[in-house]
Amino acid sequence: MNAQPSFPDLILEPLVRGALAEDLGTYGDLTTRTVIPAGTRYAARIVAREAGIASGMQLAEIAFRLVDPSLEFHLHVPDGGAFDKGEVMAEIRGEAASILTAERVALNFAGRLCGIATQTAAFVAETRGTKARITCTRKTTPGLRIVEKQAVLHGGGFNHRFSLSDAILIKDNHIAAAGGIRSVLQAVKARASHMVRVEIEVDRLDQLADVLDEGGADVVLLDNMDSPTLREAVALNADRLKLEASGNMRLARIAEVAATGVDYISVGALTHSAGTLDLGLDF
Incomplete structure (x- = not known):
C-alpha cells in the first residue's frame, strides 16, 4: 500500500513496555507460570481473520522481544502491506510461556493499527x-x-x-x-x-x-x-x-x-x- 520508513524501536519501546507492564500487573503471567512447564518450546503464527492493510507489526515484534529476547520473530506482511483473510502475518518461535505472555499486547497494537490503516485505505x-x-x-x-x-x-x-x-x-x-x-x-x-x-x-x-x-x-x-x-x-x-x-x-x-x-x-x-x-x- 504505502510503505513508510519505520520509527526507531527506541521511540516505540516505551509504549510497548508500558502496555506490557499494565498487562503483567504485580506478579506477571500467573496462568502461564502455573500451567506451562519451563522449557516448553512452540511455534506460533499471527493470522488475519479478515483482510486489511498491515500496521503495528513493528510494535508486535517489540512486544515479543521485550518479553523474551531469544524469541524468533519472522515477519511475512510488513507494515503498509495488504493481506487477505487467513493469511499468516508473522511467525514466532521459542519458549511457549514467553509467546503467551506477549500475545495480547502484540495483538492489541497490531489489531488496532491495522484497523486504522485499513479504514484509511478505504478513504484514500x-x-x-x-x-x-x-x-x-x-x-x-x-x-x-x-x-x-x-x-x-x-x-x-x-x-x-x-x-x-x-x-x-x-x-x-x-x-x-x-x-x-x-x-x-x-x-x-x-x-x-x-x-x-x-x-x-x-x-x-x-x-x-x-x-x-x-x-x-x-x-x-x-x-x-x-x-x-x-x-x-x-x-x-x-x-x-x-x-x-x-x-x-x-x-x-x-x-x-x-x-x-x-x-x-x-x-x-x-x-x-x-x-x-x-x-x-x-x-
Missing part, C-alpha cells in the same frame, strides 16, 4: 483520479498518537500536525478571541516565525475572501461546507493557497468532495472511529 480509494489527499487529525488515543498517525501513512493517507507546536492552526475560537480574521492574520504576520506554516479555518466564502485579501496564511481549512460551496471556494481561491476540506467527512461523501478540487480532506474518523481488525495467534 475514494480520491482516485483527483489531487486530494486524505489526512488525519489530532483526534487520537492519548499516548498513542505517533503510532496511530503512522498507521494512517501505512493506509496511504497523510499526516496533519502531530502536536500544537508543529504549525499555526487558527480555529474559529481563536478568531473570535483575537477580534476577527484580519486581526488574527495581522498578529501572525507580526509575530510568527518565517519557518512556521499557517492554516486558518473559515466556514463562509466571505471569510475566505478576507483571508485572500489580508494574506498571512498558507492553507485555508474549509469547515463544514457543502460540495457546491467547496467548488465556489476552489474557484475563488484560484490556486493561491492550499485548501483543506473538513467536517462531516463520511466515506460515502469523499469522492464528491475530492472532485471539488480541494487539496486536502481531513478526516477525524480515520483514528477516532476506526475498528480493530481481528487478528489471532495460533499455536
